[in-house]
Amino acid sequence: MTLRFIFQQFAKNKLAVAGLITVLILFAVAIFAPFLTHHSPTAYDLDAILVPPSASHLLGTDEEGRDVMARMIFGTRISLSVGFVSVFLYVAIGVILGALAGYFGGWVDMVISRAIEIMICFPTFFLILAVLAFIGPSLYNIMAVIGLTSWPGIARLVRGEFLKLRKQDFVTAGRTVGAGSMRLIFKHILPNSMAPVLVSATFGIASSILVESSLSFLGFGVQPPTASWGEILSQSRDFMDIAWWLAIFPGLAIFINITAYNLVGEGLRDAIDPRMKV
Amino acid sequence: MDPLLQIENLRTHFFTSAGVVKAVDGVSLAVPRGGRLGIVGESGSGKSVTAFSILRLVSLPGRIVGGKVWLHRDGERVDLLTLPQDKLREVRGGKIAMIFQEPMTSLNPVFTIGDQIEEAVELHQRVAKADRRDKVIESLRLVHVADAERVARSYPHELSGGMRQRVMIAMALSCRPDLLIADEPTTALDVTIQAQVLELLKELQEKLRMAFILITHDLGIIAETVEEVAVMYAGRVVEQASTQELFQNPRHPYTKALLESLPGLEGEGRLKTIAGSVPDLSRLPRGCAYQDRCEKAQPSCREREIELTVIENERKVRCLYPY
Numbered sequence: 001m002t003l004r005f006i007f008q009q010f011a012k013n014k015l016a017v018a019g020l021i022t023v024l025i026l027f028a029v030a031i032f033a034p035f036l037t038h039h040s041p042t043a044y045d046l047d048a049i050l051v052p053p054s055a056s057h058l059l060g061t062d063e064e065g066r067d068v069m070a071r072m073i074f075g076t077r078i079s080l081s082v083g084f085v086s087v088f089l090y091v092a093i094g095v096i097l098g099a100l101a102g103y104f105g106g107w108v109d110m111v112i113s114r115a116i117e118i119m120i121c122f123p124t125f126f127l128i129l130a131v132l133a134f135i136g137p138s139l140y141n142i143m144a145v146i147g148l149t150s151w152p153g154i155a156r157l158v159r160g161e162f163l164k165l166r167k168q169d170f171v172t173a174g175r176t177v178g179a180g181s182m183r184l185i186f187k188h189i190l191p192n193s194m195a196p197v198l199v200s201a202t203f204g205i206a207s208s209i210l211v212e213s214s215l216s217f218l219g220f221g222v223q224p225p226t227a228s229w230g231e232i233l234s235q236s237r238d239f240m241d242i243a244w245w246l247a248i249f250p251g252l253a254i255f256i257n258i259t260a261y262n263l264v265g266e267g268l269r270d271a272i273d274p275r276m277k278v
Numbered sequence: 279m280d281p282l283l284q285i286e287n288l289r290t291h292f293f294t295s296a297g298v299v300k301a302v303d304g305v306s307l308a309v310p311r312g313g314r315l316g317i318v319g320e321s322g323s324g325k326s327v328t329a330f331s332i333l334r335l336v337s338l339p340g341r342i343v344g345g346k347v348w349l350h351r352d353g354e355r356v357d358l359l360t361l362p363q364d365k366l367r368e369v370r371g372g373k374i375a376m377i378f379q380e381p382m383t384s385l386n387p388v389f390t391i392g393d394q395i396e397e398a399v400e401l402h403q404r405v406a407k408a409d410r411r412d413k414v415i416e417s418l419r420l421v422h423v424a425d426a427e428r429v430a431r432s433y434p435h436e437l438s439g440g441m442r443q444r445v446m447i448a449m450a451l452s453c454r455p456d457l458l459i460a461d462e463p464t465t466a467l468d469v470t471i472q473a474q475v476l477e478l479l480k481e482l483q484e485k486l487r488m489a490f491i492l493i494t495h496d497l498g499i500i501a502e503t504v505e506e507v508a509v510m511y512a513g514r515v516v517e518q519a520s521t522q523e524l525f526q527n528p529r530h531p532y533t534k535a536l537l538e539s540l541p542g543l544e545g546e547g548r549l550k551t552i553a554g555s556v557p558d559l560s561r562l563p564r565g566c567a568y569q570d571r572c573e574k575a576q577p578s579c580r581e582r583e584i585e586l587t588v589i590e591n592e593r594k595v596r597c598l599y600p601y
Contacts (some may be wrong), residue, residue: 002433169383175335177371177449178401180363187397191388 009271016267022260030076039067041074042225050243060245062235068245071227072253078228079257082143082212083205089147091201094154095190101155102162103185113159116152124149125211129220137220146208157200161193195272202265206258213254229253280350281308282489283332283374283457288345290324290331297560301327301340303513306586309457314483314490316504316521318497322556324513325493329459332358333370349373351456372402375450379462381442385434391418392430395449402453417448421478440471444478451482457489464499476503497540501525509533512557512567515586518594529589529600531572566597574599 010016029036039057045065053060059069101112131145165171166189174184215221216230224231229250236246269276290302302324309315317325330336332347347358349369358369378384386394395414399405405413418426421444434442443463450458460479464472480503483490492504500507500521507524509517509532517530528534535552554571563569565580572579579598586596 169378169380170386172335173378173384173446173449174386174397175370176333176376177398178367178369179397180367188386188389192386 006268006271010267013267013270015263016270019260019263019267022256023264026076026257026260027080029073030080033073033077036073037067037070039070041066041070041227044225050239050246052243053245059249060243062232062243062246063239066225066227068232068249071232072229072249075227075229075232075250075253076257078139078222078226079209079212079254082139082146083208083261085143086146086150086208087201087204089143090149090151090204091154091197093147094151095158095197097151098155098158098160099162099185099190099193102159103166103181103189109159112155116155116159119149119152122149125214128211128215129218132215132220137215137223139222139226142212142215142221146211150204150208153204154197154200157196158193161196162189165189165192196276199265199269199272199276202261202268206261206265209254209257209261280355282311282313282350283307283309283491284346284348284350284355285328285332286346286348288328288331288342288347290327290336290340290342292340294339294560299559300513300562301559302331303562305345305510305513305515307508307515307518309489309491311456312483312487312489313506314492314504316492316494316500316507317510318494318500318507319510320495320556322512322559323510325510326461328510329376329461329491329493332459333374333376334358334366335376368402371398371450371455372453373455374457374459375453375455376459376461377443377446377450377463379465381439381446381466382434384446385442387434389433390430391432391434391437391445395430395445395452398449398452413452417452418445420451420482421445421448423448439467440474443467443471443475447475447478447482451486451488454486455488457491458483459491459493461493462495463492465494465496472499479503497525497536509536512562513559514567514596515594516568516596518586518592520592523591523593527601529593529595530597531574531599531601532568534601535571535573 043066045061048057048061048065050063051057051061057067057069059072061067062071097112101109127149128145132141135141171184171189174188179188212221212228213230213233216228217234219234221230222228232246232250236243236250240247285305285307288302288305289300292299292301305324305328307315317328319325327336327340331342334342336342342359345359348355349358351373358366361369385391392411392414395417396410399410399413403413414430415426418429423429423441423444429437429441429445437445463479464475467475476499479490482488490504492500494500504521507519507521508515509524509530511532517524517528517533524533525537528537538550539552541549552571557563557567557570563580565582566572566584569575569579576599584596584598586594588594589600
């Protein structure tokens with residue numbers, strides 16, 4: 001099953017393609033943020049507090065006079081960085097642990113599987129919350145904590161794939177030719193096991209963005225004046241009856257963002273293998 | 279002159295919850311340098327496990343529990359079964375190569391043919407990257423692959439079964455091993471391709487002066503390809519002779535029954551079969567393992583273990599009442 005085939009299958013799914021385009025647009029927005037608005041996301045203007053959407057402030061301003069649109073645009077950077085960095089982190093951890101557990105079996109598998117089971121018992125969000133309350137909220141802390149608590153899912157997936165793949169003939173053939181364990185694990189088996197990881201990671205990005213938004217909403221995320229959608233949403237609670245724009249736009253942004261990633265994830269899964277249990 | 283490979287009393291058992299399955303139970307074989315040995319037997323006779331045991335590729339619940347596998351090189355000999363891992367990896371692919379029955383599953387689906395053969399070269403030879411590629415093309419040409427460059431760029435699923443088996447052979451031979459073990463190399467191929475692959479193997483074996491062990495259940499292939507045959511039954515060698523002598527004058531009742539069960543060219547009515555089935559390898563009877571199906575069986579066959587004895591020339595039979 002080549003890359004081209006997967007692309008073709010993916011392209012047939014209109015929703016998935018729409019999701020992908022949205023993701024790419026959001027990427028562009030994050031990268032070109034300073035060029036998209038002349039307002040600063042952090043500069044406050046006490047003459048223009050809670051101004052509804054207008055010509056000069058397309059999405060209005062918040063309670064400190066900051067332009068909401070600018071904050072939204074720069075907020076993409078936060079969501080994207082948290083999403084990708086934390087997922088990258090936990091995929092790396094999960095893949096290594098899952099591969100070792102699945103390939104070697106025995107006590108290595110036992111130890112890692114028990115670790116996975118213990119971690120799964122914790123409600124992740126509250127674990128993250130507790131840790132952040134302890135070490136203090138910041139963008140990097142959030143990325144690290146999400147990364148260090150979400151690896152069990154990937155580890156389980158990879159372990160399952162390895163259990164299946166290590167018995168395959170091409171692994172025996174590799175051993176016959178003189179390949180050692182590390183080479184077999186990372187060069188041969190791993191590429192064959194990446195499909196469910198890729199799909200899970202895509203859903204994971206959506207999940208991470210949601211976690212970050214929730215944390216910011218609760219005040220445990222990025223701290224003001226840094227702009228995060230969840231943070232704007234949090235402030236909006238106090239002004240809901242007089243400033244609807246503060247609640248609607250961030251909420252919409254989060255919704256669109258997460259849905260886009262979910263659609264891409266589903267599209268990938270269906271293109272690779274509709275029966276995949278991810 | 280020392281044989282290249284000498285297997286002494288090899289025993290490989292599988293420790294399952296249903297009991298200990300003695301897949302290989304005291305097998306001794308030798309392959310001379312450049313020689314061609316065939317191991318023939320039905321499913322479950324232990325022939326594949328023997329091959330895997332040589333390179334220590336047996337995985338749990340199987341374990342090699344006894345015996346020695348001597349590899350003779352430069353006047354010295356090493357026991358492959360006790361070799362440390364890094365030295366063993368040098369032997370695998372470098373000195374002893376193996377090809378398998380299913381060429382499709384033996385190739386990694388996500389890499390091109392060229393990449394996979396190149397890896398074999400990389401693991402065993404100190405060659406620069408550019409030269410490695412040349413060696414890959416050279417190996418493919420050796421097995422008569424017409425469009426070597428294109429095949430090197432292809433993925434396994436883009437090639438036919440016969441082509442994949444050639445590629446496997448090219449990979450196995452890329453480091454010019456001293457011994458090639460072929461485990462049912464043509465079973466998954468259709469008859470015409472089968473003939474081609476066997477011809478190729480014979481040609482290469484002669485050209486590279488390589489020793490060759492062919493494992494199969496097909497007596498026809500054995501007759502055409504090897505000089506010496508070992509017949510295995512229930513984990514033991516029951517007869518060993520030169521190909522000609524084995525076919526012309528089989529001594530062990532099992533061998534004789536096998537040959538008689540081959541359909542002849544003139545339709546003779548019903549095929550002769552061997553009554554009964556292979557015994558449960560975890561509950562082998564005392565004495566000869568073939569006793570329940572043998573037409574010459576006597577009470578004495580049940581009494582004690584029967585040794586592989588030499589009868590005339592270099593022939594060996596494990597039977598109290600050979601023909």
